[in-house]
Amino acid sequence: MESAVLIFTALSGFGVFLFRAQTKYFFSLFLHTLLIVTASSWAFRALSTGGLMQFNLLELAGFNLSANIDSLSAFFLTIISLTLLIGLLYANGYLKLYRKTLSDVRLSLHHLALLWLHISLILVNTLREGTAFLSAWELMTVSAFGLVVFEAERKEILKTGFKYLLQMQIGLALITTAFLIAKSNGSVAGFETLDAYFGGHGSLPVFFLFFVGFGIYAGFAPLHTWLPPTHLTAPSHVSSIMSSILTQMGIYGILRVLVSVHTDLFPVGLLILTASFITAFVGLRYTFTQQDGKRLLAYSSITHTGIIGIGIGIGVLGLAFHTSALAALGFTGGILHILTHALSKSLLFQCIGSIYRATRTRHLEQLGGLMQTMPKTSMLFSIGLLALCGIPPLTISISETLLYAGLLKGLTVDNSLLHVLIWTVLLSLTFLISWSMFGFIRVFRRTFLDAVRSEAAAQATEVSDDMILPKAIAGLSLLLMGLFPNVVLKLATQVTALFVTDLHSLDDIAPVLTYLGIGGVALAGFLLWTIKFRGKIQKPVSLNYRRPNTLNKPNPEPEFG
Structure with a gap:
């Protein structure tokens, strides 16, 4: 069964050339759905058994290609399935304009590249033998290049x-x-x-x-x-997939x-x-100097790659100093940050894509007042930003709490070198999070709450529901995982168990995360209510939109999808 699905989807993918316009999208979506269901079932079976699942991917073809799925593979397969589903749903609405301007062959190649990217992502996470893994890695690279x-x-x-x-x-x-x-x-x-x-x-x-x-x-x-x-x-749906999982x-x-x-x-x-x-x-140094929304989010992704690495580095140092609490909490915080960053960046890149579709610009200084003209996108964008800032109950707050808890546990160990490292990490991490929070609040205010600064922003209208739904799924997922942290904590714990044997510190922190989620509901509700109903959108500044001025000059860099 496992080999049948992969072989069928790989060969059937070329069928997109037989369809026209939107029909090719639905055919492609059907094949992606088969892959999502299959990969999700593998992940569920591996996580439920708590061991290693092995099978031959090419059994039907008469070849041997051994697949190995443990908790680490299952964790990433889960993220791949969730974020690709969100990205694929968003692509339907985002590709409408391209269907009018590009040939069927170009669109078919795009759908084929996206399908082969999906297949290669699954293979990368299941193959261990060097040649097979490197071949899947190269297929992933080339497919991404095509996109x-x-x-x-x-x-x-x-x-x-x-x-x-x-x-x-x-x-x-x-x-x-x-x-x-x-x-x-x-x-x-x-x-x-x-x-x-x-x-x-x-x-x-x-x-x-x-x-x-x-x-x-x-x-x-x-x-x-x-x-x-x-x-x-x-294109923005490709950016959301690249940033969230690729x-x-x-x-x-x-x-x-x-x-x-x-x-x-x-x-x-x-x-x-x-x-x-x-x-x-x-990443953070260059994030808030960007005027292009996608470039800003790209540098932010670099910052969060660093934060994920900090968690992993803390975990390895915990192993080096035989401090199980530091190791367990560090690894788990870094691993959970992968999931939360994937969802939040998927949401934010899609919001920027929606803004581009409505205004034909991603230049943040040419926007303003979008809370009034694009209220749904604005609210969803605020959820993504609150998540990136680590505001409870959104899930990034969980990973950051785990990192801080691990660092504080490490201070109880009598080792001067470890104390120096921990205090360096604590102060630096606090500075990074504070700087990020201040910068993103300013970005949101300038883009959504301040005065309208261009004709494009003044005439913007909300995007269609097929571009709202996937963003809503991503935002709701962030909220639910923050409200029920023990579910995602259990998922990450199984991955941490590959590195650390003593996981008692995670049991100790679980109640704290529950209280954090409950308390965060009130905080998040208050913040969203403030943004929606108390955020005073200034009246448009007096501009002659037809007269060139410093506020509505076009972005000197070319803008793409």
Whole structure:
């Protein structure tokens, strides 16, 4: 059954060329639904049994392609299924304009690339043998390239796409080199051989190769340069998928390697933590200097990649200092942040896409007053921003609470070096979160509550319901997971169990998260009520829209979908 679905969808994908206009979208959606149901069932079975599920993906074709699904694979398969469903639903409304301007062949290629991206994401998370994994990784890269260059007739887009492809090939070369070095005598290179290699050799040199290779895809600084321009040129539904799950495949690769790392834990943890702090500060440094909404969110994604890495780095340091509470809470906080960031960024990129459809601009300084003209999108955008700022009961507040709890637990250990590291992390993390909160509040006020600053913003109207529904699903998911934190905590705990054996500290923190969710309901309700009913939208400033002025000049950079 498992192999039948993958083979059927892979071959049937070429059927999109037989359909026209919106029919090809519904045919593609049917194939994606088969993949979502299949991957979700694998994840559920793996998580419910708590062990490793193995089967042959190509049994019907007479070949052997072993799939292995543990809690880490199941966790990422769950995120892939949820965020891709949201992105696919949004694509229906977002592609309406393209159906009028692009040929059926171009649209068919787009749907085929999206389908093969979905298949490759599933394969990346289930294959362990080196050649098979690297082939799936390359398929994922090439499929994403096809999506990024959707409007390939524009030279800027094609140039950006090839830069992305080049940097991904560098990452692939580093990962391949690491696999070859770690290959045991007479065995096949892959994740399964890493235990034997790291057991007899120092972990840091080979882990460094893996970290840089996967880190390019995740967007760790200074390897992040491909990410903002790629988001800028890709259609908004593609940007939402790339930010929510595609870049997180780099994090998956790092975690998959860490499962086998049991030596050199202190330098490995310090490497991850240092790179993560640099990434978080670089991302935040440039986030709020951007005027293009998609570029702003792209740099914000870099910041949150850093925060995820901080959680993982804390977890590795906890293992190095034999502090189970620090390790368990650090890993769980970082892992949960992957899920919450995926949903919030999916929501926000789709909101920016809706604003672009309504105003034909993403230049934030040309907007203003959208709470009045686009109330549904404005409210959903506010939920996404509150989530990114860590406001309870939205789920990012859970991951950040776990990180803080782990750091405070670590202070109880009598070790001066660990105390220095923890206080550095505590102060830096607090600064990052505070800076992010202040910046996003300013962005929301300028875009939605301040005076209308252009004719495009003044004439904006709300987008259609088929572009509202997927954003509502993402926003509701964020709220529900924040209200019922123990459900997502249990999911993340099973992943943490791959790294840490003593998980009692997570049982201790569970009641705190419940109270946080309950108290957060009142806080979030008050904030949303304030935004909706008390946010005084200023009267439009007196502008002659036909006369050029500094407030409504067009963005000097070309804008794409």
